[in-house]
Amino acid sequence: MIEWLADYGLFLAKTMTLVIALGVILTLIAHGRRKGQGSAGSTLKIVELDERFQRRRRQLHLAAVPKAGRRRLAKQLRKSTKLAHKQEAKREAERVWVLDFEGDMKASGTSALAELVSLLLEEIRSGDEIVLRLQSGGGLVHSYGLAAAQLDRLRDAGARLTVCVDKVAASGGYMMACCANHLIAAPFAVIGSIGVVAQIPNVHRLLKKHDVDVELLTAGRYKRTLTVLGENSEEGRAKFLEDLQSTHDLFKHYVAQRRPALDIETVATGEIWYGSEALDAGLIDAVGTSDAYLLEKQRQQLRVLNVSLASRAGLMGKLGKGMESGLERSIDHILQRVEDLRWQRR
Incomplete structure (x- = not known):
């Protein structure tokens, strides 16, 4: 019993040390992230979705065949891949540029969206398409007005813009969505809420009661x-x-200009519609998911490129990330030790 108490006391001491170290590590991580978002800025990240999809498809195909035939099949797939790359190099494939926007109340992603739009306006050529995967329940009028104005820049430049809504594009989110040349929403995506709301608390009577x-x-x-x-x-x-x-x-006028076939007085009541209903109301052009739409583009042998801006972590941020991994392993070890002590006590 005394030996067990000694072991348990040592375990508690280690745990307290770990808790203190955890607090220091979290502080370093937070500091590193703030520093990375500030002075270090962000980096442009481009992922070829079609290439990644084909690579994973090959892996799945190989896993489905018996082990004895995998080597031969892998060799055949490598040859076909090389041939496809040679054929692609001979032609100027149309490109699909994929952007993502997840909105909050202040539409905080607007500055990143504006920078990406500026870059694409210098790069896109005839036949290219821009697909925006949009998720937002709306927020401040002026914030979403600016976000929508970034998409208008694409529209005004003659770019082909498709907006895909998998979950929600309501209020300010729909203000952005209606800028698209082609608007797609999932069957149960929330669409609409073309209205304005304001709520202000007032404590005058409470203050008056207390003079x-x-x-x-x-x-x-x-x-x-x-x-x-x-x-x-x-x-x-x-x-x-x-x-x-x-x-x-102003909101109604903005939507009506971009979707002239829409009966704006009927839909601008602040109500929401699900994807299938929104199609009947004229709020969207098609029902479907972004995954299905992009997969179809890949089947058409188009290059599908996901473009984003990623925060660049500073030295402290990288150090904090490494510490996080080590901390997770330590916590797992401690939990295992606690479990061992429980069984030893029994």
């Missing part, structure tokens, strides 16, 4: 319409609603 006065000084009749702390007036409330309606009208 707290709030002085709000403005220059300009409508510099502030509704406030959080002060007493709101009917005039201010009416002006706020007027501004909301004006924003909604």
